[in-house]
Amino acid sequence: MMRAVANIPLDDLDRRLVAILAEDARIPNNRLAERAGVAPSTALTRVRALRERGVIRGFHADVDLAALGRPLQAMVAIRLSVHSREQIESFTAHVRALPGVLSIFHMSGSTDYLLWVAMADAHDLREFVVEHLASDPAVAHAETSLIYEQTRGPGAFA
8 A cells, every 4th residue: 555755745735636636536637727726737747746645545436335236334343363463464365355345444442453344235244244254263253333324524624
């Protein structure tokens, strides 16, 4: 994973560009430049630099999971049995490859991982947990919470 270069701070223009792109990543460069109050060439150069520095890591579509046949979403809290570097790296690689895993959060506290998953139905969710998590010797505990609704907040720009 590429990380932002910590010693090169973002200026106000960088922050404006990132905020506009976070709102609409498909905005044409000319419109982006207009909204940011700069020339199109400046916007293009700055966005390229932000991508190269790892500040902008990608552009993503907000997809209706139900339309893809995965209307049931859940958060699965995982506690590992051992916390060795090898086990952490192995578990992360394992769950990252599983179908239906949307995001993986490696955390501190009593929960080591939080997995955001999308499944077709409760049966598929149960099979996912039993087959890929509860039967994994690295997993000491798994707790599943259903997601009733997901909405986006204002993000880091509020």
